[in-house]
Amino acid sequence: MPSSEIVLHGTALSGHAHRVELLLRALDLPYRFEPAPAAVRQGAAFRKLNPLGQIPVLQDGTLTLADSNAIMVYLVKRYAPESHWLPDDPVSAALVQRWLSIAAGEVMHGPAMARMIVQFGLQDDRGRAKGIAARLLPFMEQHLSDRDFLAADNPTLADLACYSYVAHAPEGGISLETYPAVRRWLARVEALPFFKPIPPSPLPELDHDDD
Numbered sequence: 039m040p041s042s043e044i045v046l047h048g049t050a051l052s053g054h055a056h057r058v059e060l061l062l063r064a065l066d067l068p069y070r071f072e073p074a075p076a077a078v079r080q081g082a083a084f085r086k087l088n089p090l091g092q093i094p095v096l097q098d099g100t101l102t103l104a105d106s107n108a109i110m111v112y113l114v115k116r117y118a119p120e121s122h123w124l125p126d127d128p129v130s131a132a133l134v135q136r137w138l139s140i141a142a143g144e145v146m147h148g149p150a151m152a153r154m155i156v157q158f159g160l161q162d163d164r165g166r167a168k169g170i171a172a173r174l175l176p177f178m179e180q181h182l183s184d185r186d187f188l189a190a191d192n193p194t195l196a197d198l199a200c201y202s203y204v205a206h207a208p209e210g211g212i213s214l215e216t217y218p219a220v221r222r223w224l225a226r227v228e229a230l231p232f233f234k235p236i237p238p239s240p241l242p243e244l245d246h247d248d249d
């Protein structure tokens with residue numbers, strides 16, 4: 039158990055913060071959620087926590103740590119090193135890392151970016167985001183066709199890192215209709231006892247992929 043209060047700076051709609059919250063709940067670690075909307079992130083106090091101005095940021099005692107995947111690795115190594123969330127053997131650890139990279143790469147620049155453009159008015163190239171998602175999702179579909187979770191027989195950090203933005207891809211106009219194995223995997227994550235959803239985004243889901 040932590041000796042001081044764990045604080046998670048984030049927003050309710052951030053998939054990056056959501057993955058950390060899921061892990062905090064999975065590990066049954068008490069924490070305080072500190073809202074950090076854009077106005078807060080631009081302030082000097084927040085820039086001291088993370089000069090990149092991004093959420094999530096975790097504070098645990100004297101430690102201040104940014105980056106969702108780094109935070110998840112810290113929490114497991116610190117509080118649940120023997121758990122299934124981050125296996126230790128070389129191949130399993132590498133498989134988890136591969137999906138953490140995909141979460142920070144294709145998931146971020148595909149479905150997450152499309153959602154940010156549609157829902158939050160980010161000025162970026164939605165066509166490019168859709169193109170990246172169109173490469174990612176068939177790969178995930180094929181990968182999940184004969185397994186329950188991304189990197190092992192049980193859930194790992196890989197699943198938490200990839201879940202939030204893939205689940206919310208339709209809010210960016212990216213349909214999951216033709217990806218049944220991906221949808222079954224999402225349902226498996228949602229059935230985990232600690233699961234808590236992200237609230238719906240401001241605009242309704244787009245029905246189809248047309249601009």
Ligand SMILES: N[C@@H](CCC(=O)N[C@@H](CS)C(=O)NCC(=O)O)C(=O)O
Pocket residue numbers: 052053054055090091092093094104105106107142
């Ligand atoms: N690599 C970072 C990315 C975090 C990120 O992009 N956070 C978004 C919110 S979901 C953010 O703070 N954006 C504001 C900005 O980049 O200025 C992580 O995994 O935590």
